[in-house]
Amino acid sequence: MSDLQPVGVVGAGWVGLVTAACFAELGHTVVARDIVQEKVDALDRGELTFHEPGLADLLSQNRERLTFTTDIADVLETAKLLFVCVDTPPTYSGDADLSRVRSVVDDLRSDGDHVLVMKSTVPAGTGETIRRDLPGLAYVSCPEFLKEGTAIKDFMNPERVVVGADAEHGEAGDLVEELYRPLGGEMVRTDVASAEMIKLASNAFLATKISFINEIANVCEEVGADVGEVALGMGLDSRIGPAFLKAGIGFGGSCFPKDVNALKMLAGNTGYHFQLLNAVIEVNELQKRRVVGKLQKHLGSLVGKRIALLGLAFKPDTDDMREASSLVLSARLQGEGAEVVAFDPVAAKGAEGLLGSVTMADSALGALDGADAVVLVTEWAEFSDLDWTEAASQMARPLLIDGRNFLDPETLHAAGFTYEGIGKSVSSSAPVA
Numbered sequence: 124m125s126d127l128q129p130v131g132v133v134g135a136g137w138v139g140l141v142t143a144a145c146f147a148e149l150g151h152t153v154v155a156r157d158i159v160q161e162k163v164d165a166l167d168r169g170e171l172t173f174h175e176p177g178l179a180d181l182l183s184q185n186r187e188r189l190t191f192t193t194d195i196a197d198v199l200e201t202a203k204l205l206f207v208c209v210d211t212p213p214t215y216s217g218d219a220d221l222s223r224v225r226s227v228v229d230d231l232r233s234d235g236d237h238v239l240v241m242k243s244t245v246p247a248g249t250g251e252t253i254r255r256d257l258p259g260l261a262y263v264s265c266p267e268f269l270k271e272g273t274a275i276k277d278f279m280n281p282e283r284v285v286v287g288a289d290a291e292h293g294e295a296g297d298l299v300e301e302l303y304r305p306l307g308g309e310m311v312r313t314d315v316a317s318a319e320m321i322k323l324a325s326n327a328f329l330a331t332k333i334s335f336i337n338e339i340a341n342v343c344e345e346v347g348a349d350v351g352e353v354a355l356g357m358g359l360d361s362r363i364g365p366a367f368l369k370a371g372i373g374f375g376g377s378c379f380p381k382d383v384n385a386l387k388m389l390a391g392n393t394g395y396h397f398q399l400l401n402a403v404i405e406v407n408e409l410q411k412r413r414v415v416g417k418l419q420k421h422l423g424s425l426v427g428k429r430i431a432l433l434g435l436a437f438k439p440d441t442d443d444m445r446e447a448s449s450l451v452l453s454a455r456l457q458g459e460g461a462e463v464v465a466f467d468p469v470a471a472k473g474a475e476g477l478l479g480s481v482t483m484a485d486s487a488l489g490a491l492d493g494a495d496a497v498v499l500v501t502e503w504a505e506f507s508d509l510d511w512t513e514a515a516s517q518m519a520r521p522l523l524i525d526g527r528n529f530l531d532p533e534t535l536h537a538a539g540f541t542y543e544g545i546g547k548s549v550s551s552s553a554p555v556a
């Protein structure tokens with residue numbers, strides 16, 4: 124065993140496994156516990172149950188420092204610091220479901236020696252409630268900011284590390300700070316409630332930026348401006364910044380939709396009406412549906428039209444379908460009577476069963492065969508390398524709606540496509556028949 128502090132991880136999902144792999148890479152002994160036996164068995168065989176670039180390799184390179192178990196006692200015996208990385212999905216009320224967090228806390232009831240480090244995204248006030256129930260427990264809030272698809276890079280190169288501990292647990296906070304120090308990044312030491320709010324506010328603000336630029340895009344379409352140019356010009360102002368100003372067909376994933384709603388509900392539960400977040404959510408919902416209008420503008424009724432979706436995952440480099448725009452879009456298209464065919468290089472398997480009677484194609488070109496239009500839903504890198512001239516020749520009508528403003532309009536135009544992005548003027552080689 125190394126001299127470094129052993130680390131316990133509870134919950135072997137995206138955040139938990141990345142945390143486990145990265146701390147093992149830094150030389151720590153790590154015990155990761157998950158309640159799902161099949162997941163633990165798969166990890167023991169070196170298999171991942173989801174797609175995250177580089178993660179399987181990092182786990183295998185550090186195999187000798189990693190133990191996977193279903194037994195919480197293995198974690199408690201080995202590590203003082205327990206990183207809680209269980210999921211907190213939305214409930215029917217829109218509040219975060221804390222049942223998995225609570226069951227971990229129940230496991231610690233009789234224990235006074237451990238530090239609970241909360242990485243799961245929880246409503247502000249959760250730390251205080253847990254400490255009221257378990258006064259002896261040292262509690263640190265250390266929210267995670269990693270993004271799917273670049274999770275390892277994000278974990279290993281944090282811009283900031285937030286460590287929230289109240290005065291009586293300052294030493295526990297120091298232990299967590301020590302663990303993260305080799306990674307660099309600004310260290311933000313704060314109280315627990317503020318750390319919890321930093322996470323929720325960060326996600327809500329990023330989501331607000333996206334909905335804002337999507338509304339700007341919609342206005343750009345009305346006035347003949349190009350949202351890409353507008354975002355560039357705005358983003359050069361350091362007070363605004365260029366990130367998260369990519370207009371498209373809305374944000375999805377396991378965090379933004381859930382956390383924006385959870386913050387709205389959290390505020391509402393205290394009697395405060397967080398008006399801005401209502402608009403962020405509504406803009407995002409409508410943005411996914413605008414694509415249907417764009418298709419109808421070109422094709423008229425969609426009844427019997429064959430529409431191809433390129434990409435299904437909520438963003439590239441992940442197989443995560445949670446709150447993916449493709450779910451709403453494919454349902455709306457089927458609702459309008461269209462025949463929908465889709466291709467995603469990684470998410471297709473997980474998407475089956477979520478998309479109604481959508482036909483899955485084996486390749487991008489296969490999806491486009493005979494299609495009346497194609498919608499680029501997820502900006503997988505391989506789509507930019509597609510032979511678009513060949514694609515145009517295979518389609519019934521060469522019409523492309525670029526839901527992520529990802530492809531080069533000139534290339535598409537030269538290939539014979541009518542191209543329409545989000546917040547841009549339509550470029551057309553010839554009228555769609």
Ligand code: UDX
Nearest residue numbers: 267268269270271367368369371374375376378437438
């Ligand atoms: C997000 C946060 O970025 C991360 O800090 C937090 O820990 C978890 O939630 P993630 O959900 O992995 O990460 O994806 P992210 O890259 O942030 O994208 C979220 C969604 O917003 C995607 O659907 C993406 O397509 C969309 N998006 C992002 C835009 O539409 N425009 C942008 O400019 C950026």
